Amino acid sequence: MAASLRATFWLGNETLRVSAALFALNRTRLCDRLRANKAVPQNAIVVLQGGEQTNRYCTDTSVVFRQESYFHWTFGVTEADCYGAIEVDTGNTILFIPRLPESYAVWMGKIHPPEYYKEKYGVNEVHYTDEIACVLASKNPSVLLTLRGINTDSGSVTREASFDKISQFTVNNTILHPEIAECRVIKTDMELEVLRYTNKISSEAHKEVMKAAKPGMKEYELESLFQHYCYKQGGMRHTSYTCICGSGNNSSVLHYGHAGAPNDKTIEDGDLCLFDMGGEYYCYGSDITCTFPANGKFTSDQKAIYEAVYRSSRAVFSSIKPGVAWPEMHRLADRVHLEELTKIGILHGNVEDMVTVHLGAIFMPHGLGHFLGIDVHDVGGYPEGVDRIDLPGLRSLRTARTLLQGMVLTVEPGIYFIDHVLDQALANPAQACFINQEVLARFRNFGGVRIEDDIVVTASGMELLTCVPRTVAEVEAFLSKAQGSTKSF
Numbered sequence: 001m002a003a004s005l006r007a008t009f010w011l012g013n014e015t016l017r018v019s020a021a022l023f024a025l026n027r028t029r030l031c032d033r034l035r036a037n038k039a040v041p042q043n044a045i046v047v048l049q050g051g052e053q054t055n056r057y058c059t060d061t062s063v064v065f066r067q068e069s070y071f072h073w074t075f076g077v078t079e080a081d082c083y084g085a086i087e088v089d090t091g092n093t094i095l096f097i098p099r100l101p102e103s104y105a106v107w108m109g110k111i112h113p114p115e116y117y118k119e120k121y122g123v124n125e126v127h128y129t130d131e132i133a134c135v136l137a138s139k140n141p142s143v144l145l146t147l148r149g150i151n152t153d154s155g156s157v158t159r160e161a162s163f164d165k166i167s168q169f170t171v172n173n174t175i176l177h178p179e180i181a182e183c184r185v186i187k188t189d190m191e192l193e194v195l196r197y198t199n200k201i202s203s204e205a206h207k208e209v210m211k212a213a214k215p216g217m218k219e220y221e222l223e224s225l226f227q228h229y230c231y232k233q234g235g236m237r238h239t240s241y242t243c244i245c246g247s248g249n250n251s252s253v254l255h256y257g258h259a260g261a262p263n264d265k266t267i268e269d270g271d272l273c274l275f276d277m278g279g280e281y282y283c284y285g286s287d288i289t290c291t292f293p294a295n296g297k298f299t300s301d302q303k304a305i306y307e308a309v310y311r312s313s314r315a316v317f318s319s320i321k322p323g324v325a326w327p328e329m330h331r332l333a334d335r336v337h338l339e340e341l342t343k344i345g346i347l348h349g350n351v352e353d354m355v356t357v358h359l360g361a362i363f364m365p366h367g368l369g370h371f372l373g374i375d376v377h378d379v380g381g382y383p384e385g386v387d388r389i390d391l392p393g394l395r396s397l398r399t400a401r402t403l404l405q406g407m408v409l410t411v412e413p414g415i416y417f418i419d420h421v422l423d424q425a426l427a428n429p430a431q432a433c434f435i436n437q438e439v440l441a442r443f444r445n446f447g448g449v450r451i452e453d454d455i456v457v458t459a460s461g462m463e464l465l466t467c468v469p470r471t472v473a474e475v476e477a478f479l480s481k482a483q484g485s486t487k488s489f
Contacts, residue, residue, distance in 0.1 A: 146171055185371065191373070203468050215268055268294070
């Protein structure tokens with residue numbers, strides 16, 4: 001343990017120091033859960049395989065490496081092509097590193113001995129990956145616990161550790177996944193410190209973007225500024241996901257910014273900008289969305305929709321606490337949206353009847369929010385016993401769990417005017433009867449508004465991690481002040 005307290009990840013300047021004790025505690029928590037599991041015999045060993053260095057298709061150009069998330073949570077190792085093992089009974093931790101060729105010293109830098117990594121990561125033993133079978137056999141394990149399970153967001157299966165001669169061991173690949181995923185759901189104080197940092201830097205980056213944005217710029221210019229600030233000021237080489245920089249009607253495209261629409265529109269006077277971006281430090285992420293007028297002033301319609309979303313966001317904030325079911329928070333946001341859209345005149349009729357026909361999902365087809373941590377859509381959303389609700393809007397929730405202290409989630413209500421979805425609603429008599437088509441016509445090509453913050457569930461409520469201007473008055477005042485300065489980067 002002494003070594004783990006000395007080992008620290010730090011990128012210098014004002015970046016955050018992260019102790020390897022964070023990962024030692026994660027391993028302790030995992031071992032505690034496994035020892036409490038009656039299906040785990042004595043002398044079991046957890047074995048995880050880290051991420052592999054890959055190249056761009058058939059070329060020799062390497063892709064910037066980012067560690068596999070479960071491996072990072074457990075060991076905090078930044079290098080590729082490693083394995084790790086934990087003796088469950090004792091917590092003894094073993095790191096396996098690749099045996100590098102002499103040519104590595106020419107092209108990639110110094111080849112460090114095992115002792116270097118033992119000190120760097122605060123582990124008990126370090127061996128080479130070609131020694132895994134021999135080292136593990138010397139421990140005489142009753143079973144190797146390997147990681148195999150489905151990610152409920154992507155539908156993909158985790159990569160299970162595999163190595164030469166693994167067949168000589170008894171292997172169980174069903175026990176580990178639910179236990180380690182559940183550990184990742186509840187954040188420790190040290191993890192929360194990193195997540196506060198990622199939110200601080202990303203919030204400041206969003207403010208820099210808001211100050212710089214103006215009609216005539218390309219969306220990607222603001223994406224570039226966000227990435228530059230996060231890297232220069234925060235040491236964030238990676239973002240948590242592809243930046244979404246939608247202006248005008250692009251602000252209604254939920255995952256805009258992909259290769260087919262690479263944030264390449266010219267921002268126009270009168271456009272709303274919906275910028276959904278988050279920086280990542282030492283694999284811990286953030287997820288923040290700011291919506292603001294490119295010219296610094298909301299129109300009356302933009303203000304009305306923005307305030308509707310803001311009210312739903314704050315209604316959810318006031319209701320979050322341990323014991324609250326997350327689907328009920330989604331339903332609350334939906335109800336506020338319907339009430340506000342009725343006041344605006346887009347809808348008419350009884351809100352309860354609108355809820356019955358799921359009208360809220362027409363304007364917010366995505367879920368209210370999701371777990372956040374090492375992955376932007378963090379794991380553990382649907383453990384055994386928690387079922388997805390197969391109803392419009394609710395089926396898009398990335399978790400349907402009851403909130404617990406220490407969970408970190410996004411709260412991201414939004415109202416969007418998506419032609420495809422609106423046309424479907426207008427073709428459905430059960431929903432069309434609530435829609436004032438004349439008023440709705442005014443909002444065609446409006447785009448959308450989303451307000452997204454990251455929060456921690458506390459013992460009695462929540463802690464807000466994100467710090468950006470949020471009310472209409474705050475946003476306009478911030479943009480007005482920015483107009484008095486030079487908008488450049």
